[in-house]
Amino acid sequence: MTPEELSQARITPEGEAPAIVLPKGLRRVPRGVDELATEHLIVNMGPQHPSTHGVLHILLELDGEEIIAAEASLGYLHRGIEKLAEHRRYSAVGTLLDRADYISGIHTELALAQATEQLMGIEVPEKAQWLRSLFSEIVRIASHLIAIGTYGMDIGAMAPFLYIMREREALLSVLESVTGARMMFNYVRPGGVLRDLTPEAEPLLRQFLKTFPGYLEEYHTLLTGNEIFQARVKGVGVIDRATAIAFGMSGPPLRASGFGWDVRKERPYAAYEQLRFDVPVGESGDCWDRYLVRMEEMRIAAELIEQCLDGMPEGDVMAKVPKVLKPPAGEAYSAVESPRGEVGIHLVSDGTDTPYRVHLRAPSLMNLAVVDEVMPGHKIADSVAIIGSLDIVLGEIDR
Amino acid sequence: MALDKLLGENSVIFTKSEQLFDAARANSLWYLSYGIACCAIEGLMSAGGPKFDYDRFGIFHRGSPRQADVMIVAGTVNKKMAHALRKLYDQMPEPKWVIAMGACACTGGPFREYPNVVLGVDKIVPVDVYVPGCPPRPESMQYGFMQLQDKIRNRRKEMAREQRSA
Numbered sequence: 001m002t003p004e005e006l007s008q009a010r011i012t013p014e015g016e017a018p019a020i021v022l023p024k025g026l027r028r029v030p031r032g033v034d035e036l037a038t039e040h041l042i043v044n045m046g047p048q049h050p051s052t053h054g055v056l057h058i059l060l061e062l063d064g065e066e067i068i069a070a071e072a073s074l075g076y077l078h079r080g081i082e083k084l085a086e087h088r089r090y091s092a093v094g095t096l097l098d099r100a101d102y103i104s105g106i107h108t109e110l111a112l113a114q115a116t117e118q119l120m121g122i123e124v125p126e127k128a129q130w131l132r133s134l135f136s137e138i139v140r141i142a143s144h145l146i147a148i149g150t151y152g153m154d155i156g157a158m159a160p161f162l163y164i165m166r167e168r169e170a171l172l173s174v175l176e177s178v179t180g181a182r183m184m185f186n187y188v189r190p191g192g193v194l195r196d197l198t199p200e201a202e203p204l205l206r207q208f209l210k211t212f213p214g215y216l217e218e219y220h221t222l223l224t225g226n227e228i229f230q231a232r233v234k235g236v237g238v239i240d241r242a243t244a245i246a247f248g249m250s251g252p253p254l255r256a257s258g259f260g261w262d263v264r265k266e267r268p269y270a271a272y273e274q275l276r277f278d279v280p281v282g283e284s285g286d287c288w289d290r291y292l293v294r295m296e297e298m299r300i301a302a303e304l305i306e307q308c309l310d311g312m313p314e315g316d317v318m319a320k321v322p323k324v325l326k327p328p329a330g331e332a333y334s335a336v337e338s339p340r341g342e343v344g345i346h347l348v349s350d351g352t353d354t355p356y357r358v359h360l361r362a363p364s365l366m367n368l369a370v371v372d373e374v375m376p377g378h379k380i381a382d383s384v385a386i387i388g389s390l391d392i393v394l395g396e397i398d399r
Numbered sequence: 400m401a402l403d404k405l406l407g408e409n410s411v412i413f414t415k416s417e418q419l420f421d422a423a424r425a426n427s428l429w430y431l432s433y434g435i436a437c438c439a440i441e442g443l444m445s446a447g448g449p450k451f452d453y454d455r456f457g458i459f460h461r462g463s464p465r466q467a468d469v470m471i472v473a474g475t476v477n478k479k480m481a482h483a484l485r486k487l488y489d490q491m492p493e494p495k496w497v498i499a500m501g502a503c504a505c506t507g508g509p510f511r512e513y514p515n516v517v518l519g520v521d522k523i524v525p526v527d528v529y530v531p532g533c534p535p536r537p538e539s540m541q542y543g544f545m546q547l548q549d550k551i552r553n554r555r556k557e558m559a560r561e562q563r564s565a
Binding site for chain 2: 047048049050054055075076077078079080081083084087095096099102103146150161162165166168169172182183184394395
C-alpha cells in the first residue's frame with residue numbers, strides 16, 4: 001500500500017461513523033524493486049538510540065529518505081512486573097508498579113491503591129484524597145518537564161533540557177522531603193498516603209509556584225517561538241480523531257487530536273471533584289498540538305497544586321487498615337489520568353494476602369501502537385519527532 | 400586535577416607517556432547514552448543536568464558507541480536485551496570501562512526472581528564499578544565516576560604490582 005493510498009484510506013466521509021482502519025502492509029522483508037528500481041532498505045532504529053526514549057526498537061522500511069512501513073518491536077524491558085506482583089503482598093505491589101511507569105510512578109500506585117480499596121471497601125480520609133491529588137499534579141509537572149525537555153533534545157535543541165532540569169530538581173526536592181525518594185515513591189498506599197506534608201514542603205512548593213509561570217514563559221521563548229522547532233513539528237505525525245479513538249489512545253496525544261477525554265473529569269477520583277480545572281484540547285493532532293497540550297497541562301497543573309495547598313483539609317492521612325491486607329475474592333478496575341494517559345489497574349483477588357492477577361493498562365502501549373499507522377509517508381527524521389511527541393515510557397509498555 | 404598533582408611547583412615532570420594518557424583519559428570520560436530503564440532518568444539525565452552537572456568532571460554523553468569510553472548500564476537487562484548490550488560493548492574502542500548502575504544492573508534487583516532477567520550485567524560484560532541503589536542518587540553516580548577515575552589513574556601501578564607479585 002502506497003502512502004497516498006494509506007492516507008486516502010484514513011479519510012472517512014462526513015456524517016458517517018468513524019471507520020476503524022487497521023495498519024496494513026507491514027512487512028519485515030524488503031519488497032524488492034518497484035518500477036522505479038529503487039531498493040527498499042530495512043533500518044533498525046534502536047534498541048540503543050538516543051531518541052527512542054528507552055529501549056524501543058522500530059523496524060523502518062525506507063525508500064530513500066521516506067518511510068514506507070514501520071513496526072515497533074517490544075520486549076527489551078520485559079521484566080515480569082505483572083507476574084511478580086502475584087507473589088507480593090498488596091502493600092508491596094506498589095513498589096513494583098512504581099518501576100513500571102518510572103517517570104510518574106505515583107499514578108500507577110494510586111490506581112492500585114484505589115483498586116484495593118474498592119475490593120476491601122475502605123473509606124479514604126479526605127485529607128489523603130487531597131494529598132493524592134496534590135502529588136499527582138506535582139509528578140505530572142515533573143513528567144511533562146522531561147517530555148518537553150527531551151523532545152527539544154530530539155529535535156535538536158539542547159538548551160531547554162538544561163532549563164527543565166532546574167525546575168524538575170525543585171519539584172524532586174519537595175517529593176523527597178515528603179516521600180523520602182526522588183523517583184520511586186511508594187507513597188500512596190491502600191487506605192491513604194504514607195505521611196502528611198512536611199513543614200519544609202509547603203514553602204518549597206509556594207516558592208516553586210511563584211517562579212514557575214515565568215519559567216514557562218522561558219520555555220515558550222526557547223521552543224514554541226523557535227522557527228526551526230516549528231518547522232520540525234508542525235503538520236508532522238497527524239493523528240486524526242477517529243484513528244486516535246480506534247487505537248484506544250488516551251492522555252495528551254488523544255486530547256491533541258481533538259477529543260477532550262480526561263479521567264480526572266469523566267470519572268473523578270481523589271479530590272478532583274472539588275477542584276476547578278480545564279482540559280486543553282488540540283485541533284489538528286500533529287506533534288505541535290501534542291507539544292502545546294503538554295505545555296498547557298503544566299500551567300493547569302501548577303494551578304491545581306495551588307488549589308490543593310489552599311483547600312487542604314485537616315485530619316488523618318491514613319484510614320484504619322490491617323497490617324496484612326486480605327481483600328475478599330472479586331475483581332476491581334480503577335483508572336487514573338497519568339501524564340501519559342489513562343493508566344488502569346485490573347486487580348483480581350482470590351481472598352489471600354497476594355493478588356491473583358494484576359493487569360496494568362498501560363497508556364503508552366496504546367499510544368505507541370499508532371506509529372505503525374502514522375509513520376508511513378514521513379521522512380526518516382520525522383520518526384524521531386513522532387516518537388518524542390507521544391512521550392512513551394518503555395517500562396510501562398514492556399512491564 | 401591529576402596534572403596539578405603531577406606538576407607541583409616545578410614546570411618539568413618526568414613520567415611515562417602511558418601514565419600521562421591515563422591522566423587525560425580519566426578526565427574526559429565520554430559515556431554512551433544508553434538508558435535502559437528507571438536509572439537512566441537519574442544517572443544520565445538528572446546527573447547530566449544543571450544541578451549535578453557531569454560536565455565539570457569532563458563527563459559527557461555520546462550517541463554512538465564508537466565515540467564512547469564508558470558504558471553506564473542503567474537498568475534491568477533481560478535476555479532479549481543482552482545481545483544488544485554485548486554488541487554495543489564490542490563496538491566501543493579500547494580502552495573501555497563499564498559502570499553497573501543500580502540494583503538491577505548489579506544483581507537483577509527487585510526483578511531477579513523473574514526468569515527473563517539477567518542476574519547482574521557482569522554476566523555479559525566486565526564491570527569496573529558497581530553503584531548500588533534503586534535508583535542510585537546522582538551523587539552516588541558521581542562518586543562512582545570518581546572511583547572509576549581513580550581506577551584509571553592508578554591502572555599502570557596496579558598492573559606493575561600484579562606483575563611483581565606474579
